[in-house]
Amino acid sequence: MSLQELLQQIVNGLVVGSVYGLVALGYTMVYGIVRLINFAQGALFEAGAYLGVATFSLLGAFGTRQPLVGLLIALILSALFTGGLAYVVERVAYRPLRNAPPLAPLVSSLATFFLIISIIQVITGAQPLNYPQVLSVTPWSIGPITLAPTSLLIAVVAILLMVGIHFYVQRTKMGKAMRAIAVNRNAAALMGINTTWVVTFTFMLGGAMAAVAGVLFGVEYGSVTYNMGEFYGLVAFTAAVLGGIGNVPGALVGGLTVGVLSSFATIFLPNQWQEAIVFAILILVLALRPQGILGERVAERA
Amino acid sequence: MTLLEVESLVVSYGAIRAVRGIDFALSDGECVSLLGANGAGKSSSLKALSGLMRPASGRVHFDGKPVTGLPAHEMARMGVTLVPEGRQVFATLTVRENLELGGFNQSHEHNQEDLTRVLETFPSLEARLNALAGNLSGGEQQMVALGRALMSRPRLLMLDEPSLGLAPLVASQIFEVIRSIAASGIAVLLVEQNVHRALGIASRGYVLELGEITLQGSSADLLANEHIRRAYLGHGMGEGE
Ligand SMILES: Nc1ncnc2c1ncn2[C@@H]1O[C@H](COP(=O)(O)OP(=O)(O)O)[C@@H](O)[C@H]1O
Numbered sequence A: 001m002s003l004q005e006l007l008q009q010i011v012n013g014l015v016v017g018s019v020y021g022l023v024a025l026g027y028t029m030v031y032g033i034v035r036l037i038n039f040a041q042g043a044l045f046e047a048g049a050y051l052g053v054a055t056f057s058l059l060g061a062f063g064t065r066q067p068l069v070g071l072l073i074a075l076i077l078s079a080l081f082t083g084g085l086a087y088v089v090e091r092v093a094y095r096p097l098r099n100a101p102p103l104a105p106l107v108s109s110l111a112t113f114f115l116i117i118s119i120i121q122v123i124t125g126a127q128p129l130n131y132p133q134v135l136s137v138t139p140w141s142i143g144p145i146t147l148a149p150t151s152l153l154i155a156v157v158a159i160l161l162m163v164g165i166h167f168y169v170q171r172t173k174m175g176k177a178m179r180a181i182a183v184n185r186n187a188a189a190l191m192g193i194n195t196t197w198v199v200t201f202t203f204m205l206g207g208a209m210a211a212v213a214g215v216l217f218g219v220e221y222g223s224v225t226y227n228m229g230e231f232y233g234l235v236a237f238t239a240a241v242l243g244g245i246g247n248v249p250g251a252l253v254g255g256l257t258v259g260v261l262s263s264f265a266t267i268f269l270p271n272q273w274q275e276a277i278v279f280a281i282l283i284l285v286l287a288l289r290p291q292g293i294l295g296e297r298v299a300e301r302a
Numbered sequence B: 001m002t003l004l005e006v007e008s009l010v011v012s013y014g015a016i017r018a019v020r021g022i023d024f025a026l027s028d029g030e031c032v033s034l035l036g037a038n039g040a041g042k043s044s045s046l047k048a049l050s051g052l053m054r055p056a057s058g059r060v061h062f063d064g065k066p067v068t069g070l071p072a073h074e075m076a077r078m079g080v081t082l083v084p085e086g087r088q089v090f091a092t093l094t095v096r097e098n099l100e101l102g103g104f105n106q107s108h109e110h111n112q113e114d115l116t117r118v119l120e121t122f123p124s125l126e127a128r129l130n131a132l133a134g135n136l137s138g139g140e141q142q143m144v145a146l147g148r149a150l151m152s153r154p155r156l157l158m159l160d161e162p163s164l165g166l167a168p169l170v171a172s173q174i175f176e177v178i179r180s181i182a183a184s185g186i187a188v189l190l191v192e193q194n195v196h197r198a199l200g201i202a203s204r205g206y207v208l209e210l211g212e213i214t215l216q217g218s219s220a221d222l223l224a225n226e227h228i229r230r231a232y233l234g235h236g237m238g239e240g241e
C-alpha cells in the first residue's frame, strides 16, 4: 500500500463520511430528545434520493442546462417533501406509542422503514435510476490525490449543514427547547414549550437532512437503488453510535470516521467486505465504548 | 376576584385515586397553602392544575376561563407556573439557559428585565450563570427553579415543597423570597410539609388527607387548631419547624 493510496482513501472516506454524518444527525437528534432509535431514518434517506431523481426528471432539459440550479431545487424540494414524510412517520408510527414500552416505538420504526422501502420498490421497480451529472466528473489532481468537483461540493454542503445544525441547536430558541426536552420533557412543558411540536419538528429536521444526504449521495454515485436505504441507513446508524448517539458533533465525527475506516478497508480487502467491516465496527463500538467517541456529552445532546 | 376555581377535582393513576374530588379557590394576588402528610395528594393536585396530568374528572377555571385538561404548555402561557417537586432544573444546561427557558414565551426585552430582577433576588446566581445547573447546591438549584418560574411572569405561582431537603438557613432564605413574591401581587399556591412556615406566609390554608380536603381556614385558625398542632406541628406544643 502506497502513501498515495492511503491519502486517496482518506479523501474518499471523508467525502462519503460527510454524507453518512448528515444521515446520522437524524438518528442522533431524535434519540437525544425522545430516546428512540428511529430506524425509519434510513428509508427517509432513500426517499430523499428518489425525490431528487423525480425533481431532476421534472426539470428535464432545464436541469441539464443549469445543473447547479437544478441541484439546488432538487435539494430543497426533496428536503421539504421528506420532512413532510417524517412528519407523517412521527404522527402515525411514533406519537400514538409515546407512552407504550420502549420496544413498541422501536419495532414500529423498523416496520416504517420496511414499509417506505417497499413502497419505493413498488413504484419504481427494482431497477436503479440514474442521477444527472451535475458537475464535471473530471477529477482535479491535487498533489498525489484526485478529487472530483462534485465530491468536494458534496463534502462542503454536508459539513456546512452539520455545523449549521450544531449552532441551531446551541443558539436558537428552538434548539434550547430541544435540549430542555432532552433533559426533562415535563419540566420543558412547564416552561411553556409545546413539547409535542418540538419533537415532531425534530423528526422533520432529521428527515430533511436525510433527504439532502440522499440527493448528494445520488449525485456522487450517479444512481440510486430501491434498497440503498438498508445498508446506508445502518451505516449512518453506526456513525451515530460511533460518534456518541444523542450528540450532534458526534454525528459528524462518527460519519467521517466510519467513512474513512470503510474506505481504508477497501485497500486491504475486496469491496464486498465493506458491509462486514461496517457492522464489525458497530459491534466493537457497542462492546468497547458504547457511549461513542465523544461520549454522551449530555449538555450538547439533542 | 377569583383567579383559580377548582371543583370536584379527581386525579387518578390507573385504579389509584390520589385526589378524590376536592374543591377550593384562590383570589388574584392571594397566597394560599395546601398542607398534608406524604402521599396526601398534594403533588397530584398540582400536576393536574399545571396540565402535567389530565384530571380524571372535575372542573378547573382560571381567570374565569375553563382550563380543565389543557396541556402544560398552554397553562404556562396563561400564567399558571409550577415549580415542581425536587426542583427539576435542566441539569446539563447552564444557569443562564435555565432562566431563559423560564421566559420562553416572553419577549427578549422582558427576559432582560426579568433576568436582572432575578439576579437581584438571588445575587449568588450571578457568578454561576455559566455553570451547569446540575453542579449547583440544592439551595442554588431551588433559586434557579424559582428564578426560572419568575421569568415566565406568572399570575399564579404554584410551589411544590420548595424547602424540601434544604439546610434550615437556606430554607429560610427561600421562604423570605416566597414571602416577597406573594407581597408583589403574584398569587401563590404553596404546598409544604413545613406547616408552620407555610402558614406564616399564606393567609389561608387547606389540609389534604388521603386525597380529600379535611380542614380549611385562615392561617391563624389553622395554627391554633388542635388537630393540626398534634398532626403537623409536633404534639400540640406549637412552634416546631
Ligand atoms: N406516578 C404514580 N403512580 C402511581 N401512584 C402514584 C404516582 N404518584 C403518586 N402516586 C400515589 O398518589 C398518592 C398521592 O401522591 P402525591 O400526590 O405525590 O402526594 P403528596 O405530594 O401529597 O406527597 C400516593 O398514594 C401516591 O402513592
Ligand SMILES: [Mg+2]
Binding pocket: B042, B043, B044, B085, B160, B161
Ligand atoms: Mg409531593
